[in-house]
Amino acid sequence: MTDTTIPTNTIRRLPRYYHYMQDLVDQGDKYVTSDQIANYFGIHPTQVRKDLAFTGLIGKPKVGHVLQEALESVRNFLGWDTNSKAFIVGAGNLGSAIIGYGGFDVTGVSIVAAFDTDPDKIGHVINGIEVFPMRKFTDMALKMGVKIGIITCAAEAAEAVANTMVVSGITAIWNFTPVKPYVPENVIMEQTELYSSLAILSRRIKELEGK
Amino acid sequence: MTDTTIPTNTIRRLPRYYHYMQDLVDQGDKYVTSDQIANYFGIHPTQVRKDLAFTGLIGKPKVGHVLQEALESVRNFLGWDTNSKAFIVGAGNLGSAIIGYGGFDVTGVSIVAAFDTDPDKIGHVINGIEVFPMRKFTDMALKMGVKIGIITCAAEAAEAVANTMVVSGITAIWNFTPVKPYVPENVIMEQTELYSSLAILSRRIKELEGK
DNA sequence: TATATATTGATAAAAAAATCACGTAAAATC
């Protein structure tokens, strides 16, 4: 039970359920059933049950789940119940968007500083977050004990930035560039490829056209 | 052969291979082997072969694939060889980042206009793309025959925006909000959940801590 | 209080995806 591996897709789906359940709370609901969630997302109820079961949640027949409990269970399972600080490197288009976005608060990850090499960017404050020169990264990371790094710099710089992160004690990296930097095995790397989504879209369009 | 369904994961992986192969071309290489790609991404060579086989690509033993042919094959398979126009709704943080990003050109999708309801945003030009008032959407979409819509507006507006897109002849939607708007079955919807990636990261951190 | 109903969690079956294993072909080496 403790060493069962969690399907990645389960982890991917849970935040969606979370958001939906939050909406239900906001509209005054107190309970939610697996079928309700499944129906909303057009997926199979059993899958929702399995996913929720991974978080340790236990429901009541005929009633479903108490929303507050369900939300807490998912939050806890995803590690959203503990706060952690993150540094972001690259305060360009995408970096600024992420810094300016408040929606990640719920995950307990808060961006506390941004870094860039461009003198025009350094010193600016975006959404309350200051942009520091890149050379201060290691010092500040070690001093503040930051463990999460976000890479939104130019693709060419990704490899070097990842290296800097590793030597600065960063253990988890969220990388938005299409480059796959080499990092030691004990460093967690999550690659977000916006390309991939677009690929699925254009492939589906192509498939339809073929019909 | 024509009606074999393509695994979604294959479609997700191909753009990564593509980018890597493009890098190889840039550094002067002429050939690539499945093992090379597999090695770079830390996955199984057979998987790379199977993925590439879906695109119709045939390699030579001992040599691998001619890079130019491989790139073309993937491009063609993903529908990146045909140009299509897209409208984006919501010229906020994320919308601006996407409009300002040149990296999607390779996919053949080009954003030709942005839309917003905020008077402060309307009229602005971002990266050569003008922001129009939302009420012009339907008219312009029909007139220009645009088939792809990108949603980067406030989550609350996503449902309404999706509706507008559907009645304006949009058949494929790329949605960045955490909301799942209802659309008819014949409309393709690709949901990009930045949350999900973050969830995987924080869950992995949690898993490691537990050890 | 008894009965019907909705929804659960566990287990089994099916489907899908990833990996393995093997035979073959092209190039390199002897």
Next chain:
DNA sequence: GATTTTACGTGATTTTTTTATCAATATATA
């Protein structure tokens, strides 16, 4: 020219993920 090596393609196998089935149980209703 024969032999070795490397990488290919593909059917078989294993693993993972999803879907189906079903007994158990809490609530509602008669």
